[in-house]
Amino acid sequence: MSKQANPTVIGGFVLGALTLVVIAILVFGGGALFRERVPMVTYFPGSVQGLSVGAGVQFEGVTVGRVTGIELSFSPDTGIFSVPVTYEVWPDSVRVLGAESDDSPAQILQRLVKERGLHARLESVSFVTGQYMIALQLVPGRPPRLIKDPEDVVEVPSIEATRDRMSEMLENLRLDDLVNEASLTLASVRQLIGSGEMLRLIETLNATLDEARILFGDLDREVQPLARRMDSTLEDFSAMARAVQAGVVPVTENIETVTEELALLVRRVDEQVVPLSGATLTALGEVEGAMRSLGSLTGDASGTRVRLDRFLVEASAAARSLRDLADYLERHPDALLRGKR
Template identity: 35%
Template sequence: MSSKANKTIIGAFVLGALCLVVAGVVVFGSGKLFSPTKKYVMYFDGSVKGLSIGAPVVFRGVKIGSVVDIVLQGNLSDMTFSVPVITEIDQSRFRLTNAEAGSADYHKALIDKGLRAQLQTQSLVTGQLMIDIDFRPDKPARLVADTTGYPQVPTIPSAADELTRKLEELPLRQLVERANATVGGLERLVNSPDLQRAPRTLNLAVADARALLGRIDREVALLSTEARGAIGAATATINRADRVLAFEEGVPAQLAENLNKTLTDARASLRKLDETLDSVRNAATDERSYYQLRHALKDLGETSRSLGSLVDYLGRHPEALLRGKTNVEE
């Protein structure tokens, strides 16, 4: 019996020694024995499902503490509940310069700079949550009445809570009713006889359009041919009118040619009359006959000069043959 008792005592002693060694390794290895820590409380309104004791508290990816307790706090008067989460923060891992860690000024400085706590997913597979602490000055500091006595870190809703709140604010009933009405309208439109006939009507319209375009092409070709003929005829008429007005052809040209010929003959006749007058002057004995002959020659000279003036005028204003002298001068 004594031998058996000694073995039991020895085994218990060895087991206790091993436990002490493991505990020492854990305590001294983690450095928590000599690390200054401080507890903070955080109040979350939403569900904390997935958050457990020992869950990490991180700041921008760096673990600075862990969750040490989770409790449920309620008010029976208005039946409101909140979930205070007690965390332990390693002060050596999170400190500010020119401020004493753990002091009231230190904590207030962090809150004033926008220090906020938020639940975030630690693992999508297991659904475990963690507490993320960061500076979010755009988020208001929400503080609640505390009964734990620990410094409080303001919290903000998680991304899931924000999504849930936005979905609750949406008029889902109206959206569903409108969606149903839209689907019903589309169904009626798709099944309507008019829409069933639309492809055939469209094909007929396309065929008519093609036929119309063919006729338009042919008409345009004919019009182009006629237009070219009309333009050629008009050009020829204009050129002929220019030649007529320039006395190059037509009645005005013939008239001008006859007038020039008559003027030439008249001038030749005047020269012959002058020669005859000289001969008559030398041979005439009757003064009255001489006077009458001289008067007739004078009239013939004036007529010749008038005819010359007319020819000169027509040379300057050939259009007078068509419109008259008065219209030309106007």
């Protein structure tokens, strides 16, 4: 008869297994179960094919969160389908520098949306697998267009993905018109070739090339004589320049010589003016002395006085003339050489 299993032992094994599972989750999950999360949502207008739950959320190439849910919404009033994608952002994956703010991570994200233009876009992870992720980026100057702006979740406006823009461009591209225009162009080319115009055009082009070749040959033959004539002309100009230079140097030397002689003459005249002025002043002093001597004779007979008066008048005139001469010589010292003008 077999022995009945002990329930206490079985319970101990179960508790130990659960403990090992919790420890493994904490170790290999890096504490993801207890990290802080900020719920966010973005309403994508186009297709989200390739995006799956668990896909990464990146900002500037750094993973800061993951996708938690993908839904499909329809508004009967507008008849518009939208795809709300919910995801979470981990604040502890971003290191904040500087002074800490009193705002919560959700409030900081809402301010980034309204003030800095935070948007979400679908970007391809791999062209081979076709997987997509959500990329957050700042678009300054672009006003946010929020659909619901819920209070418990941070809504981030979306930017059209690259594949959606390419799809729209391809849809707007009228391929039928392009094919028709290409067919008409080919038909016109075929008609041009079959009409013989192309052959005549080629013949005309060949004739033009032959004439150009002849013209180039003529120019080539004329280049060497022209170069020789230019060399001769340049030599003539060089000879003329040398002759002009040879004539200019003596003239310059003569000008310098004349300038030196004029300077010497001016110095000599200056040296002669000072003694002449001194002699003139001495003569004036003697004339004044003679006049004082004559003045002492005014007490004699009336005839002598009359003659003395006449003499004094003439002496005064002579004194004024000498004084005028002295003043003129001081103002015009070169008058002794050139004479009065």
